[in-house]
Amino acid sequence: MAKIKGGHLAVKYMKEVENVDTVFGISGGHIESLLDGFTEYDVRTIDVRHEQAAVMAAEAWSIYSGQTGVCFLTAGPGFTNGLTGIVNAYLDNVPLVVLTGRHALRDDLKGALQEMNQVDMIKPVTKWWATCYNAKRIPEYLNIAFRKAREGRPGPVFLELPPDVLNVSVEESEAPFPAKPPRRCMIRPCQESLNEAAEIINNASQPLFLGGTGIGFSESAETLKEFIEKTGIPFMLLNYGRGELQDDHPLSIWDCGNIGMMLTIPQADVIITAGLRLNWLLQSGENFLPTTKVIRIDIDPIELDRNRYADVGLQGDAAAVLKSLAPLVKDNNHDAWLQTIRETSSSMLEYEFEMRKTASDPIHPVRLAARIAEYVGKDAYYVVDGGDTVYFGLTGFMSKHRAGVIGTAAGLFGCLGTGIPFAMAAKLIHPEKKVLLLNGDGSFGFNAMEFDTMVRHNIPVVCVVNNDCAWGMIKHGQEISIGPDRVQCAELGLRRYEKVVEGLGGYGEYVTRDEEIIPALERAFKSGKPACVNVVTDPTVTSPVTPLFAQSLAME
Ligand SMILES: Cc1ncc(C[n+]2csc(CCOP(=O)(O)OP(=O)(O)O)c2C)c(N)n1
Ligand SMILES: [Mg+2]
Secondary structure (H helix, E strand, C coil), X not given: CCEEEXXXXXXXXHHHCCCCCEEEECXXXXXXXXXHHHHHCCCEEEECCCHHHHHHHHHHHHHHHCCCEEEEECCCHHHHHHHHHHHHHHHHCCCEEEEECCCCHHHCCCCXXXXXXXXXXXXXXXXXXXXXXXXXXXXHHHHHHHXXXXXXXXXXXXXXXXXXXXXXXXXXXXCCCCCCCCCCCCCCCCHHHHHHHXXXXXXXXXXXXXXXXXXXXXXXXXXXXXXXXXXXXXXEECHHHCXXXXXXXXXXXXXXXXXXXXXXXXXXXXXXXXXXXXXXXXXXXCCCCCCCEEEEEECCHHHHHCCCCCCEEEECCHHHHHHHHHHHCCCCCCHHHHHHHHHHHHHHHHHHHHHHHCCCCCECHHHHHHHHHHHHCCCEEEEEECCHHHHHHHHHCCCCCCCCEEEHHHCCCCCCCCHHHHHHHHHHHCCCCEEEEEEEHHHHCCCCCHHHHHHHCCCCCEEEEEECCECHHHHHHHHHHCCHHHCCCCEXXXXXXXXXXXXXXXXXXXXXXXXXXXXXXXXXXXXXXXXEEEEEECCCCCCCHHHHHHHHCCCC
């Protein structure tokens, strides 16, 4: 009979049953057998320079590929370094399988190398966690892990694999692979609630549709298109749902930006949210008027009334619910309302529209984003990371692809440093497309060493640093709330980040003038290498989000 080592068995199961072909992580003695399994079963490993980046890239893999991303962490510090990425995926509701080594079970309480209680630390930030105690049961544990990551509201799961399991050989016949039928379980609301929702939609005069990550993960593109085009409802797709219907669809209000959305919300008589939580990113629903009728679609019933009562709450997969609603809603047209939305927003955005067209010295970040968009175009993937920088990128870029513009630090965790790992995954999945990362100079520092990873693995992402020489959002917030003469821990100074990238084997450009932006981008893409275009921008500029954020924390 054939014997197989635990580490090999784990990889064999993931490759053959879960179709895992790429994983992210850093090596370690405790997980050696798993690493050898990757070799044996020809699974591509993207070995990074900080475990945080491995987890973040695996999360992004789930977003861009629609499959479940996998990362591996070694025991102790490998695990703790990965924690930030795990929490980010948890708050993002993104499926992820985290495989972790640990000290040997045999050595428990002896003071073994990297001995710590990982499981108790991970509990509040994962959907499911387990330690496997028996090599024969590895496939069964993994089968549960992959199901848990995706089932219902998605999220990260954690599986601890001790050396006493990874390094043990078992008879293959005694470790059977559980069946994985290609079944998709859909939750649908009751007919009565659907009818109620349809009636509200059919009688709306100023409706607005807001979609979130749930739209992206329920693969709703077709159904959403049918629903939106039939009802004629103006819409905005946020978070990882962005792009499920194109940003420049005639009914999309992305041209009005986040400000336009915030101005539209209190004017709407009906708001439909789908797979979108009403958390602080949407002012917890506080600017939804009490008279507005709200229909909320979510896989998690707890979300249906969270922060804002729903007139109709529809529990289910966004795609399934929209499919059930589509035949019940009337053919309609809300062009006059759409026109009002555009007019109201454009009066507030005049300054930004003007800045896009005007060369500035020093370079204005709005102008920088506009020049990038002009050169890179819509057939590309944009990733944005930073404070103020996120606002400029999210409003300045448009893509025709699903998840084509992602503000990685604009999620619930507000986690800086996510940009480089996300862009890395975007390029791995879409090698034929341009991937443009706009990074704040502060945020760039967290995972800058991943340029080495991108050089070693030939992942030619182009990163533009919006270099305002500061932790800009925090600096400008302090200027407002404490005073400009007491700014603390917020200045960074002018640093030549492009030289760091050159030193790691990538391509670098340094830009201080408007007319240099596009030629520098052109050369960066042409180089075929991971590149950094370090653009010095106006340090006095802040985004409209910053004063709002500063106000939100004022307690007296
Ligand atoms: C990991 C992490 N550390 C600190 C913060 C707090 N923070 C929020 S915005 C910001 C400034 C970001 O600076 P930069 O990346 O340069 O972007 P800018 O605001 O200058 O455009 C900081 C430090 C955070 N959100 N995440
Ligand atoms: Mg900055």
